[in-house]
Amino acid sequence: MHETNSSSLTPRYFILNGIPGLEAAHIWISLPFCFMYIIAVTGNCVLLYLISHEEALHRPMYYFLALLSLTDVTGCTTFVPSMLCIFWFNFKEIDFNACLAQMFFIHTLTGMESGVLMLMALDRYVAICYPLHYSTILTNTVITKAGLVTFMRSVLLMIPFTFLIKRLPYCRGNLIHHTYCDHMSVAKLSCGNVKMNAIYGLIAAVLIGGFDMFCISMSYTMIARAVVKLSSADARHKAFSTCTSHICAIIITYVPAFFNFFTHRFGGHTIPHHVHIFIANLYLLLPPTLNPIVYGVKTKQIREKVIKLFFREKKMLSMR
Secondary structure, rough: OOOOOOOOOOEEEEEEEOOOHHHHHHHHHHHHHHHHHHHHHHHHHHHHHHHHOHHOOOHHHHHHHHHHHHHHHHHOOHHHHHHHHHHHHHHHHHHHHHHHHHHHHHHHHHHHHHHHHHHHHHHHHHHOOOHHHHHHHHHHHHHHHHHHHHHOOOOOOOHHHHHHHHHHHHHHHHOEEEOOHHHHHHHHHHHOOOOHHHHHHHHHHHHHHHHHHHHHHHHHHHHHHHHOOOHHHHHHHHHHHHHHHHHHHHHHHHHHEEEEEHHHHHHHOOOOHHHHHHHHHHHHHHHHHHHOOOOOOOOHHHHHHHHHHHHHHHHHHHHO
């Protein structure tokens, strides 16, 4: 069913088909996604609560972690509830402008997450290479400005996507074989020239992902050189251990992201379409789910605060 405005070839709404070919299994597929979403929201909200209420965590490293948690919980919330509505209630229609809004926020927040990981790498670089000047370099003002610049970079680079999508004529129906509004998934419904969309998507990926990965690589190269020069083995171990959580977060975020990026553009017909959709969903949901767990397990200060919070709540419940 294809419904359009009388004045243009812009559909009034799109239909999100979920995972094509696996419609009969949507209920079962939704269970792990729902479970991951609950973990993501709970874990990131706990981190935000601890960082905001515990004075011992009022340090640049944890401010960046709070920014990452806020980005993660907002990012997965932009698509998981609507995806679950598709799986559970067969609510597949999405207004054209709502689709553009979802697409904008998903891409903006994924770009923001990449930027925050880059800032966290720079934080580790300053902490290890310039420990005596750490507090004077990374002041609250600098952290705030860095966060705002990272956010504005994502916003300004993602705004053109909405105009590139809106200018296209849609005469290939309004059925999107996806669980959310992805830029190229929407563009493929157009009978117009989408070459500019593909080119700009590649440019945005390079300007965000490529630039951030370059900064992260340079930061860890200089960190490794500084750590190797330390005379004490204990000092080297301690320096590297402060980076393990962040390295895990980088792997969790960038491996699915690059896999999704390359399979989407170069996988062609060799990878089934439903596998593309699975990867696209995991790429957005896996980092928010695992990041709180990684930081909770690997970071001693957070682990101690979580245990303290748990026992405090347990004690309060037992007193009632």
